[in-house]
Amino acid sequence: MLPVVTSLREHFGPDRVSTNDTVRTQHGRDEGIAREAPPDAVFFARSTQDVAEAVRTCAAARVPVIAYGAGTSLEGHIAAVHGGLCVDMSGMDRVTEVNTGDLDCTVEAGVRRIQLNEHLKDTGLFFPIDPGADATLGGMAATRASGTNAVRYGTMRDNVLALTVVLADGRVIRTARRARKSSAGYDLTRLFIGSEGTLGIITEVTLRLYPVPEAISSAVVAFPTVGDAVDCAIETIQMAIPVARIELLDERQIAACNAYSALDLPERPHLFLEFHGSPPSVEEQATEAGKIASTHHGDSFEWARTNTERAKLWKARHDAFYAALALRPGSMGWPTDVCVPISRLAECIALTEEDLDETFLLATVVGHVGDGNFHVLFVLDPSDERELAEAERLNPRLVDRALSLGGTCTGEHGVGVGKIGSAAKEHGEDTIDVMRKIKRALDPDDILNPGKIFLPQ
Amino acid sequence: MLPVVTSLREHFGPDRVSTNDTVRTQHGRDEGIAREAPPDAVFFARSTQDVAEAVRTCAAARVPVIAYGAGTSLEGHIAAVHGGLCVDMSGMDRVTEVNTGDLDCTVEAGVRRIQLNEHLKDTGLFFPIDPGADATLGGMAATRASGTNAVRYGTMRDNVLALTVVLADGRVIRTARRARKSSAGYDLTRLFIGSEGTLGIITEVTLRLYPVPEAISSAVVAFPTVGDAVDCAIETIQMAIPVARIELLDERQIAACNAYSALDLPERPHLFLEFHGSPPSVEEQATEAGKIASTHHGDSFEWARTNTERAKLWKARHDAFYAALALRPGSMGWPTDVCVPISRLAECIALTEEDLDETFLLATVVGHVGDGNFHVLFVLDPSDERELAEAERLNPRLVDRALSLGGTCTGEHGVGVGKIGSAAKEHGEDTIDVMRKIKRALDPDDILNPGKIFLPQ
Numbered sequence: 001m002l003p004v005v006t007s008l009r010e011h012f013g014p015d016r017v018s019t020n021d022t023v024r025t026q027h028g029r030d031e032g033i034a035r036e037a038p039p040d041a042v043f044f045a046r047s048t049q050d051v052a053e054a055v056r057t058c059a060a061a062r063v064p065v066i067a068y069g070a071g072t073s074l075e076g077h078i079a080a081v082h083g084g085l086c087v088d089m090s091g092m093d094r095v096t097e098v099n100t101g102d103l104d105c106t107v108e109a110g111v112r113r114i115q116l117n118e119h120l121k122d123t124g125l126f127f128p129i130d131p132g133a134d135a136t137l138g139g140m141a142a143t144r145a146s147g148t149n150a151v152r153y154g155t156m157r158d159n160v161l162a163l164t165v166v167l168a169d170g171r172v173i174r175t176a177r178r179a180r181k182s183s184a185g186y187d188l189t190r191l192f193i194g195s196e197g198t199l200g201i202i203t204e205v206t207l208r209l210y211p212v213p214e215a216i217s218s219a220v221v222a223f224p225t226v227g228d229a230v231d232c233a234i235e236t237i238q239m240a241i242p243v244a245r246i247e248l249l250d251e252r253q254i255a256a257c258n259a260y261s262a263l264d265l266p267e268r269p270h271l272f273l274e275f276h277g278s279p280p281s282v283e284e285q286a287t288e289a290g291k292i293a294s295t296h297h298g299d300s301f302e303w304a305r306t307n308t309e310r311a312k313l314w315k316a317r318h319d320a321f322y323a324a325l326a327l328r329p330g331s332m333g334w335p336t337d338v339c340v341p342i343s344r345l346a347e348c349i350a351l352t353e354e355d356l357d358e359t360f361l362l363a364t365v366v367g368h369v370g371d372g373n374f375h376v377l378f379v380l381d382p383s384d385e386r387e388l389a390e391a392e393r394l395n396p397r398l399v400d401r402a403l404s405l406g407g408t409c410t411g412e413h414g415v416g417v418g419k420i421g422s423a424a425k426e427h428g429e430d431t432i433d434v435m436r437k438i439k440r441a442l443d444p445d446d447i448l449n450p451g452k453i454f455l456p457q
Numbered sequence: 458m459l460p461v462v463t464s465l466r467e468h469f470g471p472d473r474v475s476t477n478d479t480v481r482t483q484h485g486r487d488e489g490i491a492r493e494a495p496p497d498a499v500f501f502a503r504s505t506q507d508v509a510e511a512v513r514t515c516a517a518a519r520v521p522v523i524a525y526g527a528g529t530s531l532e533g534h535i536a537a538v539h540g541g542l543c544v545d546m547s548g549m550d551r552v553t554e555v556n557t558g559d560l561d562c563t564v565e566a567g568v569r570r571i572q573l574n575e576h577l578k579d580t581g582l583f584f585p586i587d588p589g590a591d592a593t594l595g596g597m598a599a600t601r602a603s604g605t606n607a608v609r610y611g612t613m614r615d616n617v618l619a620l621t622v623v624l625a626d627g628r629v630i631r632t633a634r635r636a637r638k639s640s641a642g643y644d645l646t647r648l649f650i651g652s653e654g655t656l657g658i659i660t661e662v663t664l665r666l667y668p669v670p671e672a673i674s675s676a677v678v679a680f681p682t683v684g685d686a687v688d689c690a691i692e693t694i695q696m697a698i699p700v701a702r703i704e705l706l707d708e709r710q711i712a713a714c715n716a717y718s719a720l721d722l723p724e725r726p727h728l729f730l731e732f733h734g735s736p737p738s739v740e741e742q743a744t745e746a747g748k749i750a751s752t753h754h755g756d757s758f759e760w761a762r763t764n765t766e767r768a769k770l771w772k773a774r775h776d777a778f779y780a781a782l783a784l785r786p787g788s789m790g791w792p793t794d795v796c797v798p799i800s801r802l803a804e805c806i807a808l809t810e811e812d813l814d815e816t817f818l819l820a821t822v823v824g825h826v827g828d829g830n831f832h833v834l835f836v837l838d839p840s841d842e843r844e845l846a847e848a849e850r851l852n853p854r855l856v857d858r859a860l861s862l863g864g865t866c867t868g869e870h871g872v873g874v875g876k877i878g879s880a881a882k883e884h885g886e887d888t889i890d891v892m893r894k895i896k897r898a899l900d901p902d903d904i905l906n907p908g909k910i911f912l913p914q
Contacts, residue, residue, distance in 0.1 A: 186910070187650060194640055
């Protein structure tokens with residue numbers, strides 16, 4: 001490892017490579033509870049060519065290299081489980097191109113989503129994918145992130161037109177052009193999206209943008225039970241009402257948000273909804289959704305009347321994780337993440353609630369229920385091993401339940417270290433073997449974020 | 458090759474494997490003008506296990522194996538350029554599962570799109586992707602097909618949830634679950650979509666479905682020039698009007714359609730449009746689109762008043778290729794296929810029209826202009842070598858133009874044999890090298906549809 005540090009310091013100057021303990025620790029830890037492992041050194045990249053040089057240097061020495069965006073991943077994606085060099089992408093934060101006429105833009109991988117939308121403010125366009133955390137676009141692409149808006153706008157899979165990627169030998173490729181569609185060969189864009197830095201390091205992302213809707217309305221609606229709220233969400237999707245957001249928060253999560261985000265909602269399960277479109281279309285969607293809610297015993301919609309109220313509502317939703325943690329000062333959170341076909345969602349959540357009713361753990365449920373995706377947030381006392389053990393007992397039950405209902409072990413967080421076993425169970429050995437063969441073909445020395453997604457065999 | 462035929466006949470009976478010349482010729486020829494090459498034998502598969510057995514047999518003998526759907530590809534995708542076994546998938550025509558509650562279905566690869574929509578008729582759901590030809594869903598997935606509805610519903614890339622694939626060694630994998638989204642490892646679904654049978658043979662496809670829109674309205678509108686029609690399409694997209702279809706037909710194509718499909722349109726460039734949604738939403742979209750058309754010197758919209766009229770209109774659009782051929786009995790057609798960022802579409806089409814004004818060839822222009830995708834249809838006399846030579850001079854000019862404008866050499870037809878050089882130019886050597894490495898990793902003996910997408914190096 002030392003020769004890599006020496007070589008990069010010679011090339012870029014001493015300030016660009018840190019071996020400081022604090023810096024290393026910070027770069028080996030994400031926001032989840034899966035494994036932490038500090039890299040041996042951290043390199044601060046400023047350009048694609050910098051990343052290419054770092055990867056070439058690591059390749060020559062067969063040293064692992066791990067891309068780091070904002071550190072907001074949840075399954076130990078950035079843990080340097082075999083040591084090596086962390087490439088911090090936060091200095092690559094330029095929006096390099098906005099093509100308003102094509103509704104697209106190109107950003108360096110270290111640009112964060114809030115920064116991008118600030119940048120786009122005067123164009124009348126926005127980028128909808130919103131995983132809650134203020135993640136980097138490179139990291140979001142690498143984990144195939146999504147979030148609250150996915151029900152309407154899709155995930156990172158659907159909203160990336162092209163990538164610039166540094167390969168394991170330091171070569172730089174562009175995966176596609178800016179055309180909206182293409183049949184010109186293998187879909188390398190989609191292959192790198194969700195590959196978690198194991199096949200290449202994404203350094204630039206070309207994104208689809210959308211016009212800011214003429215009208216946006218947000219509402220909350222309370223239900224007597226989680227089952228009623230979920231049934232309402234299912235019917236809304238099955239009736240093809242094009243909601244932009246439809247989020248479940250259970251009664252415990254509502255209590256947490258009331259306290260943390262100064263809301264004043266009844267402590268019952270809620271859906272948070274948002275409608276985008278022309279004023280008459282939003283009106284129409286809201287009316288239809290309201291009818292469906294009332295057939296599932298929902299209260300009438302409480303509307304966010306102003307932009308400020310709307311912003312407060314969604315900030316509260318985004319802060320749900322921190323709100324849950326605040327229920328118990330000093331706690332650590334474990335957000336699980338499964339996704340099932342929507343017709344099985346009610347069953348999956350009901351069975352999960354039974355588990356939660358029986359456990360001694362503190363936990364809330366939030367979900368992007370329009371996609372069939374939900375999270376149990378375990379709020380754990382880090383000093384109590386029994387609590388972690390209990391969460392470790394319940395999470396596989398949740399994953400198995402989702403798989404048995406035709407779902408996936410992770411809707412949007414990714415595999416990282418934490419879900420290697422679950423992904424193997426989901427896909428089976430032959431499918432994992434295809435992934436492994438691709439990995440070996442593109443990274444024969446296993447230097448790119450090794451130890452993630454699947455076992456090396 | 459003979460041992461493969463013998464072995465398959467022993468296993469499946471003599472009727473399931475044909476070496477008849479007519480059958481072989483028919484299975485080595487698609488609807489384009491790129492290379493034809495008959496396979497040595499044709500195997501009629503009835504199940505995934507049949508395909509697996511055929512591939513295992515071919516793998517053991519290192520004999521090429523090429524999947525065949527409906528033979529409607531356009532770039533020589535199914536030509537057995539190195540001989541081998543053609544696996545005819547048309548007997549795999551069962552719709553195996555329709556999940557109305559999840560808006561999805563699973564079909565065998567040989568199911569055709571019209572058959573699927575007939576099957577779905579009573580469910581209130583439909584599958585929107587519509588490449589014109591009545592292709593198989595397996596073939597559409599393998600070529601990443603799209604067509605008229607892509608501007609609203611996306612392409613095969615966006616509408617496949619999972620695939621069953623037979624690998625080069627005969628193993629069978631499932632690429633994903635039915636959940637709407639997942640971050641569980643590499644996106645193998647998208648890798649196989651558009652891989653043209655070179656990485657595996659798709660035997661089952663799980664598709665997203667959509668509710669049949671409450672209201673559907675179709676209209677045609679004539680413009681003084683192609684430029685005006687294109688500018689109208691561009692502005693419609695930039696204003697984010699969610700048109701379901703927006704198709705360009707130039708004046709020559711309109712003349713051809715008038716004659717072939719008994720239309721009665723003025724011989725001027727037209728847009729064919731369709732709007733999907735609730736009645737008020739369709740009304741609103743149509744009003745907005747009509748305003749835009751009038752600012753670009755469009756006539757007023759002519760509406761298809763009945764379902765019959767609407768069906769006739771889109772049948773005419775789908776038959777555009779055959780209509781162009783009918784302009785000149787005995788001719789053969791060469792449909793080109795480029796796609797550019799929409800802001801460059803007017804320029805790309807204008808320069809292409811200059812070429813067409815200067816050439817002695819008969820040619821029409823049609824386009825899925827909402828996606829930036831259009832086709833020049835050359836109508837050639839097969840006995841006149843000068844005509845083919847002239848088309849061969851003009852097509853690379855078109856491809857180069859699209860590439861220089863940030864576009865792709867193929868929006869929806871694929872690479873096959875015909876566009877290997879264009880794809881290499883588009884991607885560059887390093888990107889093609891990544892594709893080649895993946896191919897070698899998954900098909901080391903190069904038995905799966907060899908000679909397609911890229912040169913073996």
